[in-house]
Amino acid sequence: xxxxxxxxxxxxxxxxxxVIIAQSGETALQxxxxxxxxxxxxxxxxxxxxxxxxxxxxxxxxxxKDIPIIFVTxxxxxxxxxxxxKLGAIDYVTKPVHQEEMLVRIKNHLSIYNxxxxxxxxxxxxxxxxxxxxxxxxxxxxxQIANRRQFNECFVQEWRRLKRDHLPLSLIMCDIDYFKLxxxxxxxxxxxxCLRKIAxxxxxxxxxxADLVARYxxxxxxxxxxxxxxxxxxxxxxxIQTELEKLRIVHNQSAVNEYVTLxxxxxxxxxxxxxxxxxxxxxxxxxxxxxxxxxxNRTMA
Ligand code: GH3
Ligand code: MG
Ligand code: MG
Ligand code: MG
Numbered sequence: 171x172x173x174x175x176x177x178x179x180x181x182x183x184x185x186x187x188x189v190i191i192a193q194s195g196e197t198a199l200q201x202x203x204x205x206x207x208x209x210x211x212x213x214x215x216x217x218x219x220x221x222x223x224x225x226x227x228x229x230x231x232x233x234x235k236d237i238p239i240i241f242v243t244x245x246x247x248x249x250x251x252x253x254x255x256k257l258g259a260i261d262y263v264t265k266p267v268h269q270e271e272m273l274v275r276i277k278n279h280l281s282i283y284n285x286x287x288x289x290x291x292x293x294x295x296x297x298x299x300x301x302x303x304x305x306x307x308x309x310x311x312x313x314q315i316a317n318r319r320q321f322n323e324c325f326v327q328e329w330r331r332l333k334r335d336h337l338p339l340s341l342i343m344c345d346i347d348y349f350k351l352x353x354x355x356x357x358x359x360x361x362x363x364c365l366r367k368i369a370x371x372x373x374x375x376x377x378x379x380a381d382l383v384a385r386y387x388x389x390x391x392x393x394x395x396x397x398x399x400x401x402x403x404x405x406x407x408x409x410i411q412t413e414l415e416k417l418r419i420v421h422n423q424s425a426v427n428e429y430v431t432l433x434x435x436x437x438x439x440x441x442x443x444x445x446x447x448x449x450x451x452x453x454x455x456x457x458x459x460x461x462x463x464x465x466x467n468r469t470m471a
Contacts, residue, residue, distance in 0.1 A: 181269050187276075195219030199227055202234045209280055212259075214243030214250070222253055229258040236286070238279045242267055310385040312362060313369035321384035321392055325447050328380065328396045333441035340403035340438040342393040343454040344372065344410065347431045347466040349389040351423040364419055364430060365389060371417060375409050392454075400438035400471055407434045407469040431467035433458060438471075 171179065175191060182189045190205055192198035195218045202210060210228065214221035221241060228234045238260040243250075246264040254262050260279055263272065308320035316324070325341075332339045346352070346368065353361040369391060373383045376393045386392040395403055411432060419430040435458025439445050461470040 185273060195224045198224055202228055202237060207237060208283060209276060210237055210239045212239050212241050214241055214245050222257060225257045225259055238283050313366050313385050315369045315373050316382055316384035318386060321386060324382045325394055328394055329441045329447045332396055336440055337397045338399050338438055338440050340395040340398040340400060340436060341450050341454045342403055342407055343435045343458045344391045344432045345458055346389040347426055347433055348424045352421050355423045367417060367419065371413050372410055375413060376406060403436040403438055404469060407436055426467045433461040433466045434469040435461055436469060436471045
């Protein structure tokens with residue numbers, strides 16, 4: 171350590187700063203990354219690398235770019251000062267440096283830096299909370315599958331994509347049979363449990379990456395099946411009916427079966443300008459109504 175460095179080291183140490191000294195540019199860059207100091211005092215002239223280069227590298231490294239850098243140098247010309255500031259230095263002090271002046275400068279820069287860090291932390295927390303909210307806003311609270319909002323978003327998005335690619339889009343609409351009676355017989359909490367079971371079952375069956383299962387309404391579930399023909403949709407609907415049968419959810423009051431059943435309406439189209447997502451929902455709804463009218467516990471298109 172040179173005599174001058176020792177003097178500064180002692181001065182900062184007596185003012186309660188923790189000081190790390192780097193003897194070369196390479197060490198300075200490494201130490202900055204490992205120790206993450208709150209502030210860097212940089213000599214413009216170093217044995218292996220000039221201060222401007224160090225500054226540039228610190229500022230282009232994502233880990234160190236926010237650390238404030240004060241140049242301390244005997245290079246006093248204006249172009250050098252401009253260069254340092256353009257590289258991102260926060261301050262430029264020319265030698266000889268007065269100790270007390272250096273101290274107040276450092277303290278001011280540190281308080282700004284600390285405020286900035288606090289803001290960044292708060293910003294990160296806000297962003298996370300916001301993401302969590304966005305996620306929750308698209309989820310049905312009871313069944314933990316997609317809600318109507320996510321259904322709408324996904325439906326419009328897939329519609330556009332398949333219209334461009336001239337590929338079919340199928341829609342499955344499921345409605346539990348005599349569910350009002352089920353609630354009346356077993357109570358609302360048991361009704362809720364039934365909704366959870368059926369949501370989980372449908373969600374496990376409809377599982378291609380682009381598919382989406384949503385709670386469309388009270389006891390209605392919808393499945394979006396991109397790149398799927400009406401035959402494919404029938405196959406999925408039949409699987410849903412079969413798996414629901416296996417669940418054997420007792421429903422004594424149902425007029426069609428001793429267990430809970432579903433009526434399903436399906437519709438399929440290659441999206442085009444003559445059609446709209448809303449029209450496809452209407453067609454599936456009409457098919458669902460026909461399945462109800464024809465005796466329930468069945469799929470119609
Ligand atoms: P249908 O066979 O014609 O479909 O008869 P349904 O009784 O199933 O049809 P309706 O539309 O008359 O009744 C739907 C019932 O779904 C009424 C409502 O209490 C129930 N329901 C809607 N949302 C929930 C919920 O979140 N939890 C529970 N437990 N029941 C719900
Ligand atoms: Mg209904
Ligand atoms: Mg109904
Ligand atoms: Mg119903």
